[in-house]
Amino acid sequence: MNTIVGTYECKVDAKGRVLMPAPLKKQLATSLQEGFVLKRSVFQPCLELYPMEEWNLMMQKINKLNRFVKKNNDFIRRFTAGVKMVEIDALGRLLVPKDLVVFSSIAKDVVFSSAVNIVEIWDKELYEKSINGDDIDFADLAEDVMGNLNDDDNGIS
Numbered sequence: 803m804n805t806i807v808g809t810y811e812c813k814v815d816a817k818g819r820v821l822m823p824a825p826l827k828k829q830l831a832t833s834l835q836e837g838f839v840l841k842r843s844v845f846q847p848c849l850e851l852y853p854m855e856e857w858n859l860m861m862q863k864i865n866k867l868n869r870f871v872k873k874n875n876d877f878i879r880r881f882t883a884g885v886k887m888v889e890i891d892a893l894g895r896l897l898v899p900k901d902l903v904v905f906s907s908i909a910k911d912v913v914f915s916s917a918v919n920i921v922e923i924w925d926k927e928l929y930e931k932s933i934n935g936d937d938i939d940f941a942d943l944a945e946d947v948m949g950n951l952n953d954d955d956n957g958i959s
Contacts, residue, residue: 806916814912819895841885849906849923856919
């Protein structure tokens, strides 16, 4: 698993193409040949860009689900709704398909935000609302999610 680092702002053109920021493109260099999968986020109005290696790992997990269980089948259908295979072109651009532009409300300014092993692609205004939202106290969230973890001898979670 590759860990992707950084948040990058850029513009989308009228055709839905976004120039991949150079530092991000460098981090994803080993994935450029294999391509990527672009999909709707489950929890947010953004897109998720999976390097093909990461997508294949996710599909291994999903393929273990019993499709004769209705919940599993419904989940698979919704999880894979709007999934597209995409590539970075020779000029370093990513073409975001129209249906995914509509889903994510991408207008002009875009944010690429690392999310461990994938990249989230946001409309800038929605991204700012998401990270600055008053509806979540980040300190409380951090304590709830990470507060009980201390599995290393170094005292750091």
